[in-house]
Amino acid sequence: MKIVxxxxxxxxxxxxLAIKDNTSEHDIYAIDIDTESLKNAEESGLITKGYExxxxxIPQADLIIFSVYPMILKSLVESYAPYFKEGxxxxxxxxxxxxxxxxxxxxxxxxxxxxxxxxMAGRENxxxxxxxxxxxxxxxxxFTPTGRNSGENIKMLTELVEQIGFKNVTSxxxxxxxxxxxxxxxxxxxxxxSLINSDDTNRNTKAYTGDSYRDLTRITNINEKLWPExxxxxxxxxxxxIDGFRDQLDQLTTAIENEDIxxxxxxxxxxxxxxxxLHNLDESVWK
Amino acid sequence: MKIVxxxxxxxxxxxxLAIKDNTSEHDIYAIDIDTESLKNAEESGLITKGYExxxxxIPQADLIIFSVYPMILKSLVESYAPYFKEGxxxxxxxxxxxxxxxxxxxxxxxxxxxxxxxxMAGRENxxxxxxxxxxxxxxxxxFTPTGRNSGENIKMLTELVEQIGFKNVTSxxxxxxxxxxxxxxxxxxxxxxSLINSDDTNRNTKAYTGDSYRDLTRITNINEKLWPExxxxxxxxxxxxIDGFRDQLDQLTTAIENEDIxxxxxxxxxxxxxxxxLHNLDESVWK
Numbered sequence: 001m002k003i004v005x006x007x008x009x010x011x012x013x014x015x016x017l018a019i020k021d022n023t024s025e026h027d028i029y030a031i032d033i034d035t036e037s038l039k040n041a042e043e044s045g046l047i048t049k050g051y052e053x054x055x056x057x058i059p060q061a062d063l064i065i066f067s068v069y070p071m072i073l074k075s076l077v078e079s080y081a082p083y084f085k086e087g088x089x090x091x092x093x094x095x096x097x098x099x100x101x102x103x104x105x106x107x108x109x110x111x112x113x114x115x116x117x118x119x120m121a122g123r124e125n126x127x128x129x130x131x132x133x134x135x136x137x138x139x140x141x142x143f144t145p146t147g148r149n150s151g152e153n154i155k156m157l158t159e160l161v162e163q164i165g166f167k168n169v170t171s172x173x174x175x176x177x178x179x180x181x182x183x184x185x186x187x188x189x190x191x192x193x194s195l196i197n198s199d200d201t202n203r204n205t206k207a208y209t210g211d212s213y214r215d216l217t218r219i220t221n222i223n224e225k226l227w228p229e230x231x232x233x234x235x236x237x238x239x240x241x242i243d244g245f246r247d248q249l250d251q252l253t254t255a256i257e258n259e260d261i262x263x264x265x266x267x268x269x270x271x272x273x274x275x276x277x278l279h280n281l282d283e284s285v286w287k
Numbered sequence: 288m289k290i291v292x293x294x295x296x297x298x299x300x301x302x303x304l305a306i307k308d309n310t311s312e313h314d315i316y317a318i319d320i321d322t323e324s325l326k327n328a329e330e331s332g333l334i335t336k337g338y339e340x341x342x343x344x345i346p347q348a349d350l351i352i353f354s355v356y357p358m359i360l361k362s363l364v365e366s367y368a369p370y371f372k373e374g375x376x377x378x379x380x381x382x383x384x385x386x387x388x389x390x391x392x393x394x395x396x397x398x399x400x401x402x403x404x405x406x407m408a409g410r411e412n413x414x415x416x417x418x419x420x421x422x423x424x425x426x427x428x429x430f431t432p433t434g435r436n437s438g439e440n441i442k443m444l445t446e447l448v449e450q451i452g453f454k455n456v457t458s459x460x461x462x463x464x465x466x467x468x469x470x471x472x473x474x475x476x477x478x479x480x481s482l483i484n485s486d487d488t489n490r491n492t493k494a495y496t497g498d499s500y501r502d503l504t505r506i507t508n509i510n511e512k513l514w515p516e517x518x519x520x521x522x523x524x525x526x527x528x529i530d531g532f533r534d535q536l537d538q539l540t541t542a543i544e545n546e547d548i549x550x551x552x553x554x555x556x557x558x559x560x561x562x563x564x565l566h567n568l569d570e571s572v573w574k
Contacts, residue, residue, distance in 0.1 A: 194535035224555035268511035
């Protein structure tokens with residue numbers, strides 16, 4: 001297959017690396033406005049060739065992986081669409097799905113099949129220089145098929161991402177995707193940003209941190225050009241998850257205020273059970 | 288020095304391991320009610336000898352490291368005190384300081400110098416089998432000297448914990464300790480427990496998590512016999528930190544509700560600066 005990666009940044013570069021390292025039957029091309037990155041990627045053998053102008057490579061593409069910010073996706077699809085090859089498969093890496101699908105599907109010609117997807121792999125740093133196929137190993141992947149998609153193409157993409165290292169590749173509805181991502185990813189970012197911003201900067205806290213604080217703030221190296229858009233596009237689910245979190249925080253705070261050890265213990269036992277369930281651990285071996 | 292570790296669990300065992308691996312001039316003994324653990328520790332060479340009865344070894348101890356729950360510490364000090372050697376040095380590993388010091392200092396005979404301390408090293412699992420000298424490497428350590436302590440003994444302990452792997456070994460006031468630990472450790476645990484307990488267990492969330500959620504919930508494998516006591520002993524500082532966090536959470540939530548991108552971006556840029564400061568990173572190399 002001729003695979004074109006549109007946007008050779010951190011995620012796009014990681015796709016190129018992971019495809020190159022784990023498959024042999026594909027040719028990888030890239031489109032980017034950063035000619036320097038393209039040149040480096042060509043010279044290192046990461047891609048066969050890089051292009052600035054989509055019309056030079058899109059007509060040959062069997063699969064296009066859009067690895068760009070959600071707000072750029074629409075204009076790229078519009079400008080690429082006239083050059084799509086018959087039967088081209090498209091996919092994306094966007095962290096929200098309902099609004100993106102609603103925006104993109106009306107733009108698609110009949111001969112193009114856009115299977116929307118979300119690789120749930122770490123990417124706290126921006127740019128090609130941070131790309132790594134390693135971050136995909138064992139990570140989860142969600143596809144959100146719609147009525148437009150061919151089952152065969154969903155199957156092909158599922159196999160491809162499994163081949164390059166992802167595990168638990170699941171197809172869910174766009175709404176389910178946004179609901180669960182609103183919890184596992186967006187709420188986590190809201191909490192982490194709130195935590196680090198509530199630090200008293202006069203205290204020089206970093207001299208006194210343990211692993212807990214570093215863990216809870218690792219994702220605060222956040223990209224402010226991306227995340228506000230994601231939050232707004234998923235506002236309903238995110239606000240509902242913030243409410244749910246706040247309910248638990250209120251209960252625990254009240255228990256602390258009242259020195260109510262029994263309630264605190266109940267909540268901690270519950271959280272420990274959930275920890276063991278999350279990590280598929282047998283709690284009895286640890287007690 | 289003859290060092291006695293009182294309580295050969297995870298932290299006590301880690302001390303024994305780290306002292307054994309990084310020094311040669313000390314003999315390590317242990318007191319525990321778990322004779323099986325003592326036997327294993329003797330057989331593996333971790334300790335020279337284990338004891339169930341303090342009177343058999345306390346009279347020879349130059350340094351006693353109390354590695355027990357805060358609620359047990361008082362009764363141990365009371366029962367050991369009659370056997371203290373002249374000039375014995377005592378230290379602990381308790382996560383709160385003001386109330387512990389207030390409780391313990393009146394029990395001490397004049398010939399004993401208790402330098403209270405707090406190794407800030409991971410210990411999410413209980414028991415000797417999880418002990419590891421590795422967790423101390425590069426971790427922070429806080430001592431909270433009082434008017435009773437000899438400068439020489441503080442210096443000796445500082446050098447010892449540096450020798451076994453700790454970095455940033457700092458002496459602070461008990462109140463400063465409790466204030467900063469209330470933020471970096473206790474608030475982090477309150478948040479993590481609230482987050483995992485707000486998960487919808489019908490969703491099978493674990494199939495859809497990325498690193499963010501796993502990072503933010505790692506410390507939910509929490510010991511419910513220990514933490515409620517710690518929270519209550521540090522209630523004033525902890526509640527004030529929860530308030531500060533909630534203020535930030537409210538601001539960010541309001542910005543999401545209002546789709547106020549500018550405020551969100553401001554908060555994220557601030558959090559990113561703080562992330563770079565926390566990790567001593569030069570932000571410019573990453574941009």
